[in-house]
Amino acid sequence: MWQLTLPRKMAADRHVPTTYSGILCRAGVTVKSTLEVLGTTGIETIRVPMRDGVALAATLYRPAAGGGHPVILVRTPYSEPMSRSLPVLPALAEGFAVLVQNCRGTAGSEGELHAFENEGADGLDTLAWILEQPWCDGRIAMFGPSYLGMSQLAVSGHAPAGLRAIVPIVATNDYRDGLVFRQGALQLGQGLGWHLLKAAQTLGDRRARGEDVGAHAAAFGAVAANPDAAYRTLPLTALTGVSDLVPSWTTWLEQENEPAYWERISYADRRSGTAVPGLHVGGWFDLFLGGTLDNFVEISTRATDESVRRGQHLIIGPWTHADQTGAAGEMFFGSGAAAAIGLEAQQLRFLRESVEGLDSSLPPVQLFVMGANVWRQENEWPLARTDWQRWYLHPDAGLGTAAPHEDAAPRTYRHDPHDPVPTIGGATLIGGGLDGGAEYMPGSRDQRRLDGREDILRFSSDPLEEDVEVTGPVTVTLHASTSAADTDFTAKLIDVWPDGRAMAVTDGIVRARYRGGMDEPQPVVPGEVARYEIDLVATSQLFRRGHRIRVDVASSNFPCYDRNSGSGKPAGSVQAEDLAPADQAVFLDRDRPSYITLPVIPSN
Known part of the structure; x- marks a missing residue:
C-alpha cells in the first residue's frame, strides 16, 4: 500500500499522523480539506462521455496554479474509499493534475461492469477527452496497480495521442492464462476473492442509488460468510450470490475453451505497439509476477522504437500483491520495504522525466535478493551472466x-x-x-x-x-x-x-x-x-x-x-x-x- 508523508506542520495542525496509509479521513480530516491545505483548487467531480453515450464518473485534482498541466490518469473499478490510497498529494506537489476515473458500472459510472471487456475502448475515449480539456497541456501519464495497471496496458499498445508514460504495478500480461487460469488451472482463490470484493462494492453502489438489494445481499452473504464452503461448491457456476452481481464469474468459467472471447479482450499481442516509457513494478510473492516480468521483456525487446525499448524499467521487491512493507508471510525483509528505496519518489521522478521527454534516470532493473537481503541494480532480465x-x-x-x-x-x-x-x-x-x-x-x-x-x-x-x-x-x-x-x-x-x-x-x-x-x-x-x-x-x-x-x-x-x-x-x-x-x-x-x-x- 502507498505510504504518503505529509509535512509535519500540517500533520500537527490537522491531527493527521505524519505517515499514513490510504484513509485520510480516519482522524476526521477529509481529502478535500487536506488538498486545500496544500494549496490546490480542491476537487471537481466530472463525467466523461464514452463513444456509446455512457458517462463515466471521475474526480479531478488540480494544482493551485491555473492553466494546463501534465495529467496522471488513474482508471479504477474499486470505488472512492480504495482510491484514497493513491499518491494524489505528491503528484500535485510535482505539478501534475490527477484524474481518477471509475470504470464502467462502478461507483457512479453508468453502464455495467464486465471485467476488462471495455477497458480498451473506454480508456482510449478518456485519453482523447482529456486532451481537449483546458487543464491538460497535452501530456498524459497513466498509473496504478492490479486492475488499474491492466487498464494502462489495454490502451498503451494502441499508441494513443498524448500518452507519455505508463506505470503498471502488479499487472498481468494476459487475462486468460495469467489472471483467470495459470497453465490451465483455475486460480480459484484469487478469482472468487476478487468477485466477492466486487460483489460487495456493487451492492453498495446499488444501495446508494436507492435500489432494493435485499435478495442479492442475502445470497451474497451466504457465500461471503463461508468462503471455505464456497471453494468446494460444485459446480462452481452455482455460486449465484456472486455471479448475479458480477457476471464475469460465470463468463470466465463458461469461456474456458473459447479462445475467441479471450483474444477479443486481450492486450497481450498489442503490447509491442507501446510507444512510451514504462515502469513495471512487481513482487516476488505477487500472483501476477509472471505478467509483470513478461510485460517488461515484451516491450523492452519488441517495441518498434529503440528509445521505447530502452525506456522500460523494472522493480521487483519481496512484496505480495497488496503489501510492499517487506512482510511476506512468515518472513520479514526490512530493507526490502518500498520505503527503503523511496519507491513513491522513484515513480514520481519517472513520471516527471517521461512527460518532459527525458530519458529516465532510474536504473534499468532493480531487484531485491532475498536471503542476502539486499537491493541490486541490473541491466536486463533475465540476467546475462546466468x-x-x-x-x-x-x-x-x-x-x-x-x-x-x-x-x-x-x-x-x-x-x-x-x-x-x-x-x-x-x-x-x-x-x-x-x-x-x-x-x-x-x-x-x-x-x-x-x-x-x-x-x-x-x-x-x-x-x-x-x-x-x-x-x-x-x-x-x-x-x-x-x-x-x-x-x-x-x-x-x-x-x-x-x-x-x-x-x-x-x-x-x-x-x-x-x-x-x-x-x-x-x-x-x-x-x-x-x-x-x-x-x-x-x-x-x-x-x-x-x-x-x-x-x-x-x-x-x-x-x-x-x-x-x-x-x-x-x-x-x-x-x-x-x-x-x-x-x-x-x-x-x-x-x-x-x-x-x-x-x-x-x-x-
Whole structure:
C-alpha cells in the first residue's frame, strides 16, 4: 500500500499522523480539506462521455496554479474509499493534475461492469477527452496497480495521442492464462476473492442509488460468510450470490475453451505497439509476477522504437500483491520495504522525466535478493551472466546436479481431489487459512504444516557447501503418468533451513490437458508417460551455506487452484460425482528425467 508523508506542520495542525496509509479521513480530516491545505483548487467531480453515450464518473485534482498541466490518469473499478490510497498529494506537489476515473458500472459510472471487456475502448475515449480539456497541456501519464495497471496496458499498445508514460504495478500480461487460469488451472482463490470484493462494492453502489438489494445481499452473504464452503461448491457456476452481481464469474468459467472471447479482450499481442516509457513494478510473492516480468521483456525487446525499448524499467521487491512493507508471510525483509528505496519518489521522478521527454534516470532493473537481503541494480532480465543448471530429482528423494541412472525407478503417489493438498502461502491473493489460520495468505510460509502427507513427493539436496544464488525464471520438468483422463502436477521450490524450517520460495502448476497451452488442449492417455513443463515463474533467492534446496511435487494446491476432478471436464462444469482419485508416477531415469532448472548467478 502507498505510504504518503505529509509535512509535519500540517500533520500537527490537522491531527493527521505524519505517515499514513490510504484513509485520510480516519482522524476526521477529509481529502478535500487536506488538498486545500496544500494549496490546490480542491476537487471537481466530472463525467466523461464514452463513444456509446455512457458517462463515466471521475474526480479531478488540480494544482493551485491555473492553466494546463501534465495529467496522471488513474482508471479504477474499486470505488472512492480504495482510491484514497493513491499518491494524489505528491503528484500535485510535482505539478501534475490527477484524474481518477471509475470504470464502467462502478461507483457512479453508468453502464455495467464486465471485467476488462471495455477497458480498451473506454480508456482510449478518456485519453482523447482529456486532451481537449483546458487543464491538460497535452501530456498524459497513466498509473496504478492490479486492475488499474491492466487498464494502462489495454490502451498503451494502441499508441494513443498524448500518452507519455505508463506505470503498471502488479499487472498481468494476459487475462486468460495469467489472471483467470495459470497453465490451465483455475486460480480459484484469487478469482472468487476478487468477485466477492466486487460483489460487495456493487451492492453498495446499488444501495446508494436507492435500489432494493435485499435478495442479492442475502445470497451474497451466504457465500461471503463461508468462503471455505464456497471453494468446494460444485459446480462452481452455482455460486449465484456472486455471479448475479458480477457476471464475469460465470463468463470466465463458461469461456474456458473459447479462445475467441479471450483474444477479443486481450492486450497481450498489442503490447509491442507501446510507444512510451514504462515502469513495471512487481513482487516476488505477487500472483501476477509472471505478467509483470513478461510485460517488461515484451516491450523492452519488441517495441518498434529503440528509445521505447530502452525506456522500460523494472522493480521487483519481496512484496505480495497488496503489501510492499517487506512482510511476506512468515518472513520479514526490512530493507526490502518500498520505503527503503523511496519507491513513491522513484515513480514520481519517472513520471516527471517521461512527460518532459527525458530519458529516465532510474536504473534499468532493480531487484531485491532475498536471503542476502539486499537491493541490486541490473541491466536486463533475465540476467546475462546466468548459469542455467539442471538439478535432477532422484529416486532416493535426493536433488542434485548428478545425472540420473539409466534404470532409476519412478516414484508414485495417489492424488485424491476429496482431500487436496492445502495452500500454504505462495503467490496468492487469498485471505484466511486452515481452521481460522493464515495459511492461504501470500508470502513465504513454513511447509512443515504439510509433513506427513503421502501425496507429496519431496526431493532435497545435501546441505549446501557454499551459498547458491538463484535469480531468474524457474521451471520444473517432469516426465510423469496418471491413471486419470486429466490431472494436475504442482511443483514448489523450498529453502530448508538448518533448524528444519521449510520456507517456500516459489511454486507453479500445470493442468495435464493444457500442457501444450490453453489453445492446444492435448488429451491425456491414462498410463502414458508425458513431458510436463511447470512454470514456477521466477525468484531472487540466496540459499545460504548449510541450507538445503528442496523441490516438492504433488497434484493439488487448494484453494489457490481448483481441484482437478480427473474427468477432463472444464472447471466450471465439474460436478461432485466427477471427483475421483488418480494414481501418479514421476519418472526419474536417464531417458525420462525430471529436474528443476535453476538460474544460478555466479558469485564472482
